[in-house]
Amino acid sequence: MKRRWINFVSRFFTIATGLACLAVTVMVALILGNVVRHGFGHLSWKFLSTAPSAGMTEGGIFPAIFGTAFLVILMTLAVVPLGVCTAIYLQEYAPARSRWVPLVRMAIQNLAGVPAIVFGLFGLGFFIQFLGKGIDRFFFGGDLVFGQPAILWAALTLALLTLPTVVVATEEALRVVPRAHREVAYSLGATRWRMVRHVLLPQAVSGILTGTILAVSRGAGEVAPILFTGAAYYLPYLPKRLNQQFMELGYHVYVMATQSPDVDATMPILYATVFVLLALTFTLNFAAILIRSKIRRRMKR
Amino acid sequence: MNRSWSERIIEGVIRLSAGLAIASLILIFIFIGKEAVPLFTSAEARAEAGMSKLFLGNRESPDGKRVQVWQPVSEVPKYSLWPLIVGTLKATLVALLFAFPLAIAAAIFTSEFAPPGLREVVKPVIELLAGIPSVVLGFFALIVTATYFQDLFHLDYRLNTWNAGFALGLAVIPIVYTVAEDALTAVPQSFRAGSIALGATPWQTARRVVFPAAFPGIFAAGILGFGRAIGETMIVLMASGNAAILSWNPGYSFRSLSATVAAELGEVVNGSPHYHVLFFIGVLLFAFTFLLNLAGQLWVGRLRRKLTGARS
Amino acid sequence: MKKLPLAAVLFSVPLLLPAAQSVTIKGSDTMVILNQRWAENYMASRKDAVIQVTGGGSGTGISALLSGSTDICASSRPMSEKEKAALQAKTGVPPVEIPVAKDGVAIFLNTQNPVKELTLAQIKDIYTGKITDWKDVGGTAGRIILYSRENNSGTYVFFKEHVLNKQDFSPMASNLPGTAGVANAVSKDPKGIGYGGAAYAKGIKYCAVQADDKSPAYLPDEKHILAGTYAASRDLYFYLRGPAQGEVKSFIDWVLSRAGQSVVVSVGYFPLKKAASKIK
Numbered sequence: 001m002k003r004r005w006i007n008f009v010s011r012f013f014t015i016a017t018g019l020a021c022l023a024v025t026v027m028v029a030l031i032l033g034n035v036v037r038h039g040f041g042h043l044s045w046k047f048l049s050t051a052p053s054a055g056m057t058e059g060g061i062f063p064a065i066f067g068t069a070f071l072v073i074l075m076t077l078a079v080v081p082l083g084v085c086t087a088i089y090l091q092e093y094a095p096a097r098s099r100w101v102p103l104v105r106m107a108i109q110n111l112a113g114v115p116a117i118v119f120g121l122f123g124l125g126f127f128i129q130f131l132g133k134g135i136d137r138f139f140f141g142g143d144l145v146f147g148q149p150a151i152l153w154a155a156l157t158l159a160l161l162t163l164p165t166v167v168v169a170t171e172e173a174l175r176v177v178p179r180a181h182r183e184v185a186y187s188l189g190a191t192r193w194r195m196v197r198h199v200l201l202p203q204a205v206s207g208i209l210t211g212t213i214l215a216v217s218r219g220a221g222e223v224a225p226i227l228f229t230g231a232a233y234y235l236p237y238l239p240k241r242l243n244q245q246f247m248e249l250g251y252h253v254y255v256m257a258t259q260s261p262d263v264d265a266t267m268p269i270l271y272a273t274v275f276v277l278l279a280l281t282f283t284l285n286f287a288a289i290l291i292r293s294k295i296r297r298r299m300k301r
Numbered sequence: 302m303n304r305s306w307s308e309r310i311i312e313g314v315i316r317l318s319a320g321l322a323i324a325s326l327i328l329i330f331i332f333i334g335k336e337a338v339p340l341f342t343s344a345e346a347r348a349e350a351g352m353s354k355l356f357l358g359n360r361e362s363p364d365g366k367r368v369q370v371w372q373p374v375s376e377v378p379k380y381s382l383w384p385l386i387v388g389t390l391k392a393t394l395v396a397l398l399f400a401f402p403l404a405i406a407a408a409i410f411t412s413e414f415a416p417p418g419l420r421e422v423v424k425p426v427i428e429l430l431a432g433i434p435s436v437v438l439g440f441f442a443l444i445v446t447a448t449y450f451q452d453l454f455h456l457d458y459r460l461n462t463w464n465a466g467f468a469l470g471l472a473v474i475p476i477v478y479t480v481a482e483d484a485l486t487a488v489p490q491s492f493r494a495g496s497i498a499l500g501a502t503p504w505q506t507a508r509r510v511v512f513p514a515a516f517p518g519i520f521a522a523g524i525l526g527f528g529r530a531i532g533e534t535m536i537v538l539m540a541s542g543n544a545a546i547l548s549w550n551p552g553y554s555f556r557s558l559s560a561t562v563a564a565e566l567g568e569v570v571n572g573s574p575h576y577h578v579l580f581f582i583g584v585l586l587f588a589f590t591f592l593l594n595l596a597g598q599l600w601v602g603r604l605r606r607k608l609t610g611a612r613s
Numbered sequence: 614m615k616k617l618p619l620a621a622v623l624f625s626v627p628l629l630l631p632a633a634q635s636v637t638i639k640g641s642d643t644m645v646i647l648n649q650r651w652a653e654n655y656m657a658s659r660k661d662a663v664i665q666v667t668g669g670g671s672g673t674g675i676s677a678l679l680s681g682s683t684d685i686c687a688s689s690r691p692m693s694e695k696e697k698a699a700l701q702a703k704t705g706v707p708p709v710e711i712p713v714a715k716d717g718v719a720i721f722l723n724t725q726n727p728v729k730e731l732t733l734a735q736i737k738d739i740y741t742g743k744i745t746d747w748k749d750v751g752g753t754a755g756r757i758i759l760y761s762r763e764n765n766s767g768t769y770v771f772f773k774e775h776v777l778n779k780q781d782f783s784p785m786a787s788n789l790p791g792t793a794g795v796a797n798a799v800s801k802d803p804k805g806i807g808y809g810g811a812a813y814a815k816g817i818k819y820c821a822v823q824a825d826d827k828s829p830a831y832l833p834d835e836k837h838i839l840a841g842t843y844a845a846s847r848d849l850y851f852y853l854r855g856p857a858q859g860e861v862k863s864f865i866d867w868v869l870s871r872a873g874q875s876v877v878v879s880v881g882y883f884p885l886k887k888a889a890s891k892i893k
Contacts, residue, residue, distance in 0.1 A: 006502060006505065007502065009504065010502035010503065010504035010505060011504075013504045013507075013508075014410075014414045014503065014504055016406065017406040017407065017409045017410035017413075017414060018410050018414065018415070020402070020403050020406035020407045020410060021406075021407040021410045021411060021415075021423050021427070023403060024403055024404075024407050024426075024427050024430065024474060024478075025423065025426050025427065027430075027471065028426060028427070028429060028430050028433075031433065031437075031438075031441055034441070034445060035437075053653065081318075082318050082321060085314060085315045085317075085318030085319070086318045086319045086321070086322055088315055089315045089316060089318065089319035090319065093312060093315055093316065094319075100319070103323055104319050104320075104322050104323060106595075106598065107322045107323040107325075107326045108322050109594060109598065110326055110590075110591055110594050110595070111322065111325065111326060113525070113528045113529075113532075113590045113591070113593070113594045114329065114532070114587060114590055114591075115531070115532025115533070115534065115559055115586050115587075115590060116532065116533075116534055116535075117532070117534040117559040117562050117563050117583070117586070118329065118333065118532070118583050118586055118587045118590075119329075120562075120563070120566075121333050121336075121562065121566070121579075121580060121583040122328075122329045122332055122333060124566070125332040125333055125335065125336050125580065126328060126329075126332040129571075130332065144680075144681050144682060148680075148682040149682075160325055163322065163325075167322070191305075191308050192308070192312070193307075193308050193311045193312065217432055220434075221432075221433075221434025221435070221436065221437075222434065222435075223434070223435075223436045223534075223535050224435075224534040224535055224559075224563055227563055227566075227567070228566055228567060232665070232666075232667045233645065233649075233666065233667050233668050234645075234649045234652070234665075234666045234667070235665050235666075236635075236652060236653075236656055236663055236664060236665060237635070237663060237665075245665070245667070250434055250436045250437075250535075251436075253436050253437065253440055254436050254439075254440075254535065254538075254539065255668070255791075257439075257440050257443060257444065257539060258443075258539060258789065258790040258791050258793065258794045259642055259645070259668065259790060259791025259792070259793050259794065270440075274437055274440060277434060277436075277437060278432075278433065278434075278437060281432045281433070281434055282429060282432050284432070285428070285429060285431065285432030286425075286429070286432075289425050289428060289429075293421075370781065370784060371784075372764070372781050372782065372784075373764060374672070374764035374765075374769065374770060374773075375773070375779075375781055376779045379781070384784065447801075448801060457756050457758055457804065458758060458787070459758075459798065459801060459802050459805075460787055460798070538790075542787035542788070542789075543763065543787060543788040543789070543790075544784060544785060544786055544787045544788060545784050545788075546784050546785060547784070553785070554785075554787045556788070564763045564765070564788070564790065565763070565764060565765060567669040567670060567672075567673040567676075567765060568669065568670050568672030568673045568676060568764070568765030569672070569676060570675070570676040570679055570696075570699070571676065571679070571680055
């Protein structure tokens with residue numbers, strides 16, 4: 001009797017947890033489905049390659065796509081070298097019992113937990129007010145050049161936000177390389193940096209790539225840090241200089257959803273923009289997941 | 302000779318990079334704190350928005366009672382933080398109540414019960430939820446689900462805590478799921494094998510053997526989820542109604558700390574008391590998540606040592 | 614491989630040089646669509662002009678004017694004496710105030726709401742929380758759901774000063790970031806009430822406003838706003854740090870000309886002079 005009750009309860013909970021999985025999957029599908037249904041119809045080559053017109057009720061979103069791409073490229077240029085170097089330090093250069101290692105790790109973990117809006121405040125308070133105004137005073141005689149919202153500062157703010165992602169992924173990649181490889185390199189007379197550069201990094205490339213892709217996906221989607229560090233609603237030009245503002249997909253979604261004057265006219269554009277943004281982040285995330293599972297499968301062999 | 306020179310430079314660069322991580326955290330605290338310090342030092346700021354006003358509210362004459370109101374643009378600016386703090390906590394509670402059970406149950410399913418083929422499909426799908434930017438979740442909550450929730454609960458307010466809390470929960474689920482799932486799969490297979498050998502069902506194994514063994518990791522997942530929910534900005538900015546109401550009723554709109562900063566920072570005049578208060582809120586958010594993470598790391602370390610008898 | 618770092622440095626040098634001159638307009642969300650249309654039309658007629666438009670609220674614009682990060686501040690409320698004094702302290706000259714269009718702060722109601730008109734006093738009591746049920750103002754019973762703007766909005770400040778007589782909003786009011794947000798919210802909420810500049814959304818209607826019990830109720834249409842008889846009429850402003858010069862002056866002259874004012878009409882606001890409104 002008791003056995004049957006146990007079996008019943010077990011089966012119940014097994015099914016219940018399975019339903020939880022199903023519920024989450026269904027919610028993801030609903031969101032995607034809703035966006036695709038309302039947004040796909042409005043997509044066109046013209047939409048992706050022209051600028052908004054007629055007060056955002058017509059036209060396309062090319063400046064936002066360009067701005068997002070430019071922003072993310074700058075961010076990657078900053079975060080990948082920094083993150084990879086930090087991971088290399090933690091794995092290869094730090095002495096075994098160094099007190100710095102737990103400190104750096106703790107710093108990275110805490111950076112990962114800082115709210116996005118706090119990064120925005122930091123971008124404003126440090127990059128713009130301190131660095132930017134400082135640069136203006138020393139190089140431009142007080143003119144307002146870099147001491148204002150700019151794509152450079154927004155990119156650096158995002159780089160700080162995504163730093164933990166790159167560090168963790170790189171560390172994971174370095175850890176996986178067998179110890180023997182390092183020892184063989186040393187025994188052949190290589191210096192530490194040579195060993196890292198010619199033995200470790202080539203093998204860690206896919207892991208670093210995963211981390212970079214995840215960072216890019218995060219950077220393309222976060223809006224709070226760029227609210228005051230450079231995103232703009234309507235610019236008649238594309239940002240070509242580091243001290244210019246930029247349009248951005250996520251910010252565009254936010255402004256259109258909350259401030260467009262004719263909500264019904266802009267709804268198709270809004271949905272289509274959401275579609276483009278989601279397509280971007282999903283493709284990136286999916287690519288990262290694929291690379292990661294390929295690495296794991298290679299490891300098991 | 303040449304080689305060791307460049308070698309040393311490279312090593313210096315690498316050490317510097319690692320140091321930058323620590324430096325950034327310190328810099329964040331310094332530069333946000335720097336803009337909040339005038340609340341303590343400047344007489345003008347103190348009169349308008351000193352600590353007593355922030356935490357005890359304004360005195361509403363003539364009856365002399367104190368009111369907890371956040372209305373900084375006003376004849377008499379009012380900066381009480383309590384409506385914002387209660388709003389933030391209220392939404393976080395709704396989000397976690399919804400997200401935790403779902404995420405942890407899903408993690409248990411994929412790590413304990415699901416056949417390997419199903420796991421390879423379900424895991425990426427749930428992790429794909431992490432790829433939805435919070436601005437999109439906010440958009441979804443504002444345009445699509447708000448009407449559903451209002452009809453479902455017959456609520457007066459369309460932009461309420463249930464709606465925003467739901468979207469917030471969606472943002473938290475992937476984080477909790479990933480970390481909890483990692484913790485569960487890290488439990489050695491021998492634990493499960495031993496339990497099954499003794500006649501337990503997979504559920505009993507999961508509940509009595511695997512879950513307790515993975516508890517430190519699951520606890521860490523919880524802390525991460527809590528931190529994320531407290532600090533999330535865009536979802537709340539778009540779907541909460543942004544009303545600074547001091548109430549625990551989830552049917553009402555609310556205003557969170559981070560959304561307040563996001564909504565008002567663009568407007569404030571550099572150096573005004575309002576500006577300093579917003580940075581002070583930033584300090585509060587930073588300090589809270591920092592302490593939460595720190596406490597979490599210490600606690601998880603202690604739990605791990607207790608439960609496995611090994612060094613973490 | 615060695616050439617790559619060198620090339621990167623050479624490539625990035627032009628990136629570091631500051632941008633060419635452009636005219637920046639920052640400020641009112643009420644005006645941002647109008648500013649943007651003006652910018653579009655002006656740039657279409659003058660190939661070398663570059664006008665950059667950002668919203669953020671009148672307060673944002675004023676603070677940008679103070680910090681010098683904008684040429685023109687668009688504001689849907691007049692600058693306060695304190696703000697003017699702060700700006701003068703920085704620049705040495707008083708700020709220049711240029712009205713560029715007229716607007717009426719409209720009261721939005723859902724089309725299903727039977728209420729058609731309200732007095733200013735009733736609106737004030739509704740928004741300060743004294744009246745909470747629709748049946749007290751002639752509608753069907755039900756709680757009044759308040760929709761308001763964020764406090765960086767000039768519309769918010771204007772409403773507080775002229776309709777609420779400087780009293781506080783009820784904390785129960787939802788604060789939305791733009792007029793569109795308010796209009797959108799009211800269109801989905803039969804019990805809602807909102808306010809804002811001219812906006813279009815299906816499902817809402819304008820509420821006629823009576824200055825007091827004895828005056829007639831007016832809708833915010835062109836006749837009454839230009840005449841000033843609509844109780845919540847207001848001017849929309851451009852503010853400058855000093856007298857307009859160069860590119861900025863050409864742009865503002867165009868805005869005040871017939872071409873510019875006809876854009877005002879096409880966006881849905883109201884021109885400064887009646888004559889402009891006859892232009893199609």
